[in-house]
Amino acid sequence: MPPEIARIGLVEDDPVMGGSIVQRLELEGWDVTWWQTGHEAVSGLSRVAGALDLVICDIQLPDMSGEAVFAELARQPNAPPFLFITGFAEIDQAVRLMRSGAVDFMTKPFAMDDFLKRIATGRRSARAGTRLKDYVLGQSPSMQHTEDLIHRYAAHDLPVLITGETGSGKEVAARLLHQVSARAQQPFVAVNCAAIPADLLESEIFGHEKGAFTGAHQRHLGYAERAKGGTLFLDEIGDMPMALQAKLLRLIESESFTRLGGETAVPFRARIVAATHRDLAPGQASGFREDLYFRIAVLPVEVPPLRQRPEDILWLLDRFLENAAARSDARIRGISALTEEAALAHPWPGNVRELRNRVDRAVALSASEWIMPGDLFPDRPGTTSAPGFLPLADVRDAAERRQIERALEQTSGQVIKAAELLGIGRSTLWEKMTRLGVRG
Numbered sequence: 001m002p003p004e005i006a007r008i009g010l011v012e013d014d015p016v017m018g019g020s021i022v023q024r025l026e027l028e029g030w031d032v033t034w035w036q037t038g039h040e041a042v043s044g045l046s047r048v049a050g051a052l053d054l055v056i057c058d059i060q061l062p063d064m065s066g067e068a069v070f071a072e073l074a075r076q077p078n079a080p081p082f083l084f085i086t087g088f089a090e091i092d093q094a095v096r097l098m099r100s101g102a103v104d105f106m107t108k109p110f111a112m113d114d115f116l117k118r119i120a121t122g123r124r125s126a127r128a129g130t131r132l133k134d135y136v137l138g139q140s141p142s143m144q145h146t147e148d149l150i151h152r153y154a155a156h157d158l159p160v161l162i163t164g165e166t167g168s169g170k171e172v173a174a175r176l177l178h179q180v181s182a183r184a185q186q187p188f189v190a191v192n193c194a195a196i197p198a199d200l201l202e203s204e205i206f207g208h209e210k211g212a213f214t215g216a217h218q219r220h221l222g223y224a225e226r227a228k229g230g231t232l233f234l235d236e237i238g239d240m241p242m243a244l245q246a247k248l249l250r251l252i253e254s255e256s257f258t259r260l261g262g263e264t265a266v267p268f269r270a271r272i273v274a275a276t277h278r279d280l281a282p283g284q285a286s287g288f289r290e291d292l293y294f295r296i297a298v299l300p301v302e303v304p305p306l307r308q309r310p311e312d313i314l315w316l317l318d319r320f321l322e323n324a325a326a327r328s329d330a331r332i333r334g335i336s337a338l339t340e341e342a343a344l345a346h347p348w349p350g351n352v353r354e355l356r357n358r359v360d361r362a363v364a365l366s367a368s369e370w371i372m373p374g375d376l377f378p379d380r381p382g383t384t385s386a387p388g389f390l391p392l393a394d395v396r397d398a399a400e401r402r403q404i405e406r407a408l409e410q411t412s413g414q415v416i417k418a419a420e421l422l423g424i425g426r427s428t429l430w431e432k433m434t435r436l437g438v439r440g
């Protein structure tokens with residue numbers, strides 16, 4: 001069964017705003033119907049309301065208010081949820097609408113990725129689809145969603161911004177984007193902006209001409225040029241110095257650049273994929289240029305932290321174990337059940353990188369054929385490899401946490417429904433979520 005297509009109604013009179021929303025939602029693969037006046041919306045919506053998953057509605061329309069459109073629709077059976085777009089001055093009205101049944105509101109201007117998240121949360125719950133595709137990044141629904149996005153974005157040339165905690169797999173995601181794109185036969189060039197000293201970064205990215213500075217004995221081609229028609233991956237872009245951010249913005253806007261000490265414009269043909277573990281969105285005091293942010297964050301991809309996708313922990317463990325065992329002389333048969341529980345209970349602050357390193361070390365040091373908790377977590381007191389016993393309370397907590405996360409995932413984060421699934425009261429679930437550190 002193909003992934004579900006969301007059907008969205010949009011009521012927006014501003015042609016620029018409406019056009020960009022339609023374009024963005026269609027890029028998500030969604031089906032959008034757009035009305036530009038309140039009256040058009042009321043008559044159009046009365047025919048298709050039952051088939052829509054969500055209506056996005058501006059509050060200020062030329063002929064009637066969005067509130068009146070909502071009031072008309074709310075009377076119908078099977079009316080879709082409404083997400084309102086408001087100006088700052090209309091927040092009171094939006095809050096009132098929420099109280100009378102609107103699902104959410106957003107104030108202008110808003111960041112597109114936040115907008116998409118609100119749509120995903122606000123729309124009618126999706127039917128569970130069975131996927132036929134083989135996923136390579138992970139088995140969890142959140143990682144598979146990320147992978148679906150990557151495949152969709154691969155068809156475009158617009159810049160992509162990948163966000164996620166350190167070690168979560170941003171570069172792996174960028175490489176996949178490159179591999180599944182039409183640029184796959186061209187170079188993938190990765191630059192870690194945090195690892196190259198600031199005064200060298202400019203000539204490393206843009207290159208330099210002979211004699212551009214002391215020691216520049218010959219022309220040097222930078223990463224931007226060596227990427228040819230492939231992908232220029234700018235890792236830790238948040239650490240790029242301000243002056244260089246301005247030069248990068250010019251490169252994106254003019255699709256060309258000059259080497260240091262040079263005058264000729266060199267065409268830039270690669271696609272920019274940037275990554276950051278920091279929030280660079282305007283208003284975060286990140287020191288990142290707002291105009292550049294909007295240029296590179298056109299297509300955002302979020303790689304979730306490992307602790308939020310427990311299905312991937314055991315899947316990755318098995319893969320890394322297989323690789324590590326194949327490289328070593330040790331005869332490893334597998335991972336003990338207790339080690340699996342300990343792995344699921346661990347918060348993985350270093351994400352997938354930490355998991356990989358722990359498995360490599362465990363395989364190198366394991367004294368038995370089975371990886372025991374103490375092999376994977378030798379730094380944790382009480383987890384010795386012999387006899388490799390976790391306290392019962394830890395095992396129980398890990399199992400509870402896993403089941404709660406599954407229930408929340410199945411109910412799209414709705415605590416009341418998750419509590420019903422789990423057969424416990426809502427307040428008991430809240431208490432457990434707080435104690436076990438599960439985010440709703």
Ligand SMILES: Nc1ncnc2c1ncn2[C@@H]1O[C@H](COP(=O)(O)OP(=O)(O)OP(=O)(O)O)[C@@H](O)[C@H]1O
Pocket residue numbers: 136137138164165166167168169170171172173235275277352353356
């Ligand atoms: N889905 C995955 N499948 C297999 N290996 C992965 C996956 N995700 C991450 N890894 C491995 O985890 C390590 C860290 O991944 P990666 O370098 O992509 O993370 P990152 O988010 O870019 O890290 P940083 O923030 O430090 O740049 C690498 O060794 C990578 O091979």
